Amino acid sequence: MPQHATPPARADYGFDAPGIMLGLLLGGGAAVLMGCVIAALAPGAWRYAGMVLLLLGAVPLFFGLLMVVYAVVGKVRTREHILNLAKLRGDETVLDVGTGAGLLLVGAAKRTQRGKVIGIDLWASKDLSNNAAATTMRNVVAERVADRVEVQTGDARELAFPDASFDRVVSLLCIHNIEDKADQARACREIARVLKPGGRVVIGDYVPTHAYAAAFAGAGLTVMQSKPAFGVALSLMWIVVAEKPV
Ligand SMILES: C[S@@+](CC[C@H](N)C(=O)[O-])C[C@H]1O[C@@H](n2cnc3c(N)ncnc32)[C@H](O)[C@@H]1O
Structure with missing residues (x-):
């Protein structure tokens, strides 16, 4: 992955679903x-x-504005909440599924000085503005965590890692983008597979996470919570936390 000699001034984690956001704002x-x-x-x-x-216009306008509030304020608040729930000690191997511009990836790397953090993504441009591995690496370099971060192209439905590879798996606003519900469950089973015994997964999404929780339970994980976090995200957000028994 190419790195810049001079790190850019600051990271930019982009706007989620930019087409939908613009449509809601302009149409509404x-x-x-x-x-x-x-x-x-x-x-x-x-x-x-x-x-x-x-x-009729006020409804889409409201949801468009919620998306802006989330991008400007809620995103970082949600990241910190998810990473708190991940209970990182500082030496873990962490996977961020659907890392996008590296929001959780960089946050996790800052909390794992002695660990390793891998972000995977398919880089779908409809899901995030400027979505590309190069954008993510720019943020990684800007935040000075490149020494312990790896960015790979990969699909949540078929993770290219051996069983029990990660102490933590985190993901934000990724799984709902997988259109087929059966494939969403498959992605959850893949996450459960690559998690080490004693490992913990924390997933945030703007839709209820109960189906993800059911898939984790079906894969043998213990679900600790699956509940809304609207006050944290200042937008629609549910968070599921599950652990793999030792
Ligand atoms: C809304 S963005 C969120 C990015 C980042 N997690 C964040 O919160 O800023 C969703 C991301 O999931 C990725 N994605 C969608 N389907 C995926 C799949 N099957 N496997 C891996 N990544 C996927 C998209 O490319 C996009 O980068």
């Missing part, structure tokens, strides 16, 4: 604006149509 914003104009200026019953348009 336009509907709200048109609704306001119609409600204010149109004659008679047309005013009610304007109010309906305003209300």
